[in-house]
Amino acid sequence: MIDVLVLDVNETLTDMEPLRDGFEAAGLPRHTLDEWFAAVLRDGFALTAVGAYAAFRDLAADLLTAHLVAAGLEPTEETVGNVLSGFTRLPLHTDVAPGLQKIHEAGIRIVTLTNGAAAMSENVFKNGGILSFLEHRLDVSVPQHWKPHPDAYRYAADVCGVPVERMALAAVHPWDIDGARRAGLQGYYIDRRKTPYPQAFREPDLTVPDFEALAVAISR
Structure with missing residues (x-):
């Protein structure tokens, strides 16, 4: 007990499946969610392993920005914020x-x-x-x-x-x-x-x- x-x-x-809609609306493939979320965890774990810390949202925003840039898209604060706000819904x-x-x-x-x-x-x-x-x-x-x-x-x-x-x-x-x-x-x-x-x-x-x-x- x-x-x-x-x-x-x-x-x-x-x-978390509905988050794929936000990635698609931002111009990214729906499967990007899987790679992005795994990368957020990876970086959070890595910082913890060396005695450092960053908030989930900060890492999430940085990595989403990187995905947008790699896809040739403009990583505006509005775009990043719209995707991440999906967590609240x-x-x-x-x-x-x-x-x-x-x-x-x-x-x-x-x-x-x-x-x-x-x-x-x-x-x-x-x-x-x-x-x-x-x-x-x-x-x-x-x-x-x-x-x-x-x-x-x-x-x-x-x-x-x-x-x-x-x-x-x-x-x-x-x-x-x-x-x-x-x-x-x-x-x-x-x-x-x-x-x-x-x-x-x-x-x-x-x-x-x-x-x-x-x-x-x-x-x-």
Whole structure:
């Protein structure tokens, strides 16, 4: 049993597919989203590895500017801002609200922890009907270490006032699960796409297809 469930946000809770419309409107191929998002994570991880920090939006804007320039497009502030503002309008995956409601009703505290900005997701959570389930909405701007650095998870534990071993992280990203487990948390892998879990990472404590299944597994 756990006291606190920590949730990753981007892709774990939110469906990022609508962001492709913003890339297309900016003149970029829709598949650019995948390369761009991976590059944002890469650069955030790289800075954390050398003891430095940059905000998600700053890295996201720089890399989007680079994509626009490489495509021969003008990287105006308006264009970049329009694409990035799409994060504030993303839908939740359909399993998220019913699953989190059951977890909340079971008395498990729920917080979010994102490498992005917590403020960007407020309307997403409000529109998706889960804002009231969330005790805290946290991001890495305070510890200034991106997940999967252990300080990010320890920061969440400090805010919640519980030891890390009484917490679990739920995410679709194996690197996030691995980081949480190395920091002392349990790791719950949300495997919507039936993707084999990498053998190089520490195994999750639990693998489920979605949050409704997670609710059944941890609310007994």
